[in-house]
Amino acid sequence: MACCQEKLFHRLKPFIGVVFLQFGYSGMDVLSKAALNRGMSNYVFVVYRHAFAFVVMAPFAVFLEKKVRPKMTLSIFMKIVILSLLEPVIDQNLYFLGMKYTTATFAVSMYNVLPAITFVMAWILRLEKIKLKSTRSQAKVVGTLATVAGAMIMTLIKGPILDLFGTHATNTNNVQNGGINLEHAIKGSVMITIGCFSCACFMILQAITIEAYPAELSLTAWICLLGTVEGGIVALVMERNNFSAWSLKWDTKLLAAVYSGIVCSGMAYYIQGVVMKDRGPVFVTTFNPLCMVIVAIMGSFFLAEQMYLGRAIGAIVIIVGLYLVVWGKSKDYESSSTITEENMLSAKQTVEKTNSKEEHFSNLGTIARDEQV
Template sequence: MVIHGSAVHNTFRRFKPHFLMVFTQIGYTFLYFITEASFNHGMNPHVHLTYRHIVSGLVMLPFAYVLERKERPKLTLALFAEIFVLSLLGVGLTLNMYFASLKYTSPTFIASMVNTIASLTFVIAVILRMEVLNIKSQRGIAKALGTIISLAGVMIMTLFKGPKLRSLWCTVICIKRNSTIHENWLKGSILTVASCIAWSMFFVLQASSLKRYPAQLSLTTWMSFIGGAQTAVFAAFVKHKPSEWIIGLNIDFWCVLYAGIVCSGLIVFIQLWCTEQKGPVFVTMFNPLGTVMVALLAYFVFGEKLYTGSIVGGAVVIAGLYLVLWGKEGDPNLNINSEQESRLSYAEQLETEIQVVSSLDKNS
């Protein structure tokens, strides 16, 4: 009984980052639709982002202050500047473009395009030597091949529609669309692509920042407040109507509350922790799950159209995802026992792996 309990505990500890990343995709899936409903109701995306990150910062602040008092490093000017750039890439610049694009496209399209972040992050991480790619090993080939397959699946979902699936039941929930929404698909596509590039750079820089500021709660809080301030400046520059900032106790309020607490607070903290444990590529490779969840929820609950291209592309994306995850399972297992490995950060594991790979190359 004790052995069985220990085995379950070890299994959970091993796959804890995987479980947490699945949870983040579930959280983001609901965010797609609740924000669309709020924007259709008249909420300005930039005002939404400002309120959302203020809420996130206020919620995370007491936890960061109490739980990380002893381990939080001193905030220098150089470190603050780095967090400022990190907030700009992850919040101020990226999310403003991202949510603005939702007004011109659809949740399913955006969820599909977000999957390119994994491929972009993988390429940047390899170039900067933050991700080890040994093409002489099976797992190294699996990581590269899985990334390409996932990207191919995204292209299938985006470019190929195919026959439309017939709905077998009535819509459970109906989101009323504003007539001004989805009127400029090209503009929305450009905004989405630009946000994906910036987001990839954010994930890579995030892994680097965690080495100098290894306090995830505090970093989440700082990014929320700084990102909220950046967005407030941007919103004030774009929109000058005071009425844009007034929200009532309706879908706009609940959307801000959910997005602030769950997505900008809890989920960002989880992503930071998983980035430190497994690296930026691991975190971004779970985006395809969000695509599938959004497509299924849109079809079964909200009555949106579902095409065979989305199903085929989703299957291809998931296949690529599991190839990459299988390849990455071999990353931290070079001359490190499991108990020591659990105490090492991603950066330390990566340094160990680079040394072992270099040693093997010399010996061969």
């Protein structure tokens, strides 16, 4: 019984990890949008975010991975430098800029193209196997296309406003807070899409780096440290005449920086690394649409953002695509597990046969010596 529970928990761990990530990201989207609405610079926000993440994660990395942390090489260090540029600097700044032009719900909706981009890149680099005659591969391809189609529906189609639980009935600032014009939507979409490409590259490179440097906490601390330095350089350039942008008080800005740093940078990079070891980068990104659903609900309540029928339809399409991809990946995992078990069984049988033959020849030698005596 205990063995079955242990196996079940082992199988559920990746799902628990990625679902936790999406809840964490959803809280970050709402808090960061509120901070940006209060005038916080996205460049400064990214710097503080990774500074807080480094301060929290570094002690765990130093003490818990003292014996398992591999030696740092120039090749690994250069990979980490690129990692800290791709996601902490390029992706996050473009994402928050896109969010400034649009809404939190819109930004999360656009980010649902990330699984498709990661899937294609992983396939090109042979980190993801595709056999078009296989049902599970067809499910992954169709599901990936569905996530892209759903994101496009949410971006281009509005439709009538949905009054969720009467949250907009008494709010007079809906158009200002929730409505976005086409020009801003296009600008935001371009920025967020480029950020998606950068994040997909980060996911792929993190999966490659974790094989050469299998110390997830230390890798996380390094990414946060270098992300703080590189992001700080960008922020100093972009906010060179605005020193007041660096001031923090006990308000939403500080809360957003601390929360997103600890949960969405420190813990997220670590959990991603652990899950990637077992399931790969595509599995991690396929759960992004869950964040969209959470943010849509939270944004409607706390930010007075409008929910349109087009976005609701796009959300349904995305969730169907997510299910297909996860189903295909689960079949891949079961297949690989079966092959591994068969290989282990075959190897065990080979060893047993070898031992049996050695024992047989040993017995023959013993008999022969006895006959000579």
